Amino acid sequence: MILLDELHAEHEVIERVAGALLTYANEPGAGRSAEDGAAFLRFFRLYGGHFHHAREEDTLFVALRDRAGLPADRGPIATMIADHVRMTDLLNEVEANLGAGAGGAARLPESAAAYVHALWHHIDAENSVLFPECGPRLRRNGVTELPSRPMAPDEREALSAGQALVARYPPPASPDMMRGEGCIMCPAFGVTCRGLELEWWNEWEWDEFEDRMNAG
Ligand SMILES: [Fe+2]
Ligand SMILES: [Fe+2]
Numbered sequence: 001m002i003l004l005d006e007l008h009a010e011h012e013v014i015e016r017v018a019g020a021l022l023t024y025a026n027e028p029g030a031g032r033s034a035e036d037g038a039a040f041l042r043f044f045r046l047y048g049g050h051f052h053h054a055r056e057e058d059t060l061f062v063a064l065r066d067r068a069g070l071p072a073d074r075g076p077i078a079t080m081i082a083d084h085v086r087m088t089d090l091l092n093e094v095e096a097n098l099g100a101g102a103g104g105a106a107r108l109p110e111s112a113a114a115y116v117h118a119l120w121h122h123i124d125a126e127n128s129v130l131f132p133e134c135g136p137r138l139r140r141n142g143v144t145e146l147p148s149r150p151m152a153p154d155e156r157e158a159l160s161a162g163q164a165l166v167a168r169y170p171p172p173a174s175p176d177m178m179r180g181e182g183c184i185m186c187p188a189f190g191v192t193c194r195g196l197e198l199e200w201w202n203e204w205e206w207d208e209f210e211d212r213m214n215a216g
Contacts, residue, residue: 001135003059003146008131010052011123017043017162018116019171021094025112027169029105036165037098043162044091048119051155053084056126059146060134068137075199076130079188083122090115125186129196137200 021040024032061081065072072078093111097104138146151159183195193199201209 001138001144001146003055003148004131004134006148007052007056007060008127010047011127013159013162014044014048014052015120015123016166016171017048018119020162020166020169021112022116022172023169024165025094025109029102029108032105032108034098036168039158039161039165041091041095041098042158043165046155046158047151047162049084049088051151055148057081057084059148063138063143063146064134067143068141070137070200075193076125076196079186079193080122080126080130082188082192083118083125087115087118087122090118121185121187125183129183129186133196133200 017040021044024036024040061072061077064070064077070077072081090111094108094115097108097111100107138144183189183193186193189195
């Protein structure tokens, strides 16, 4: 599905610009470019939020709810939407520290790390758990393609500025965060989401699973 491929490719760009934000935030406060700080905010708001998260919410998640009959008020979809909201708040904190003089400059590395780590966890959850389940589930319900849209001029501008930031602030080679496959790494697991199988599997998927276990 073209939309899923696009969203996947967008994750790679967003991950790299997030790494660049870590590098930027850990530069000595006095030498930090305010213009580049603003370009980071524009990238995450316009490309990450307005373009990427919005197509997940208004196209992919809506199709999962309306066409595949999956719950959107709990489980993985609700978790992903709650993440989007939380990441908006964390980015607002980064913005507050960008413009708050010496005190804000001292708090910037911590707030940038909180934002970037939340974003990486979120992308991990979508790449390793949510997206692989979407194609087959939608196809089983007769959905073979989902609409996408071209980038608006300001989103495209935010993207190229983001790519320039990656060149200027090379992301750390080995990110200081645990990453991994599956629900177990997700902060919502066991809190607001019982995991994909319990939330999404239907009766025959459980039957099939039990048959496979018995056969093995
Ligand atoms: Fe998302
Ligand atoms: Fe995403």
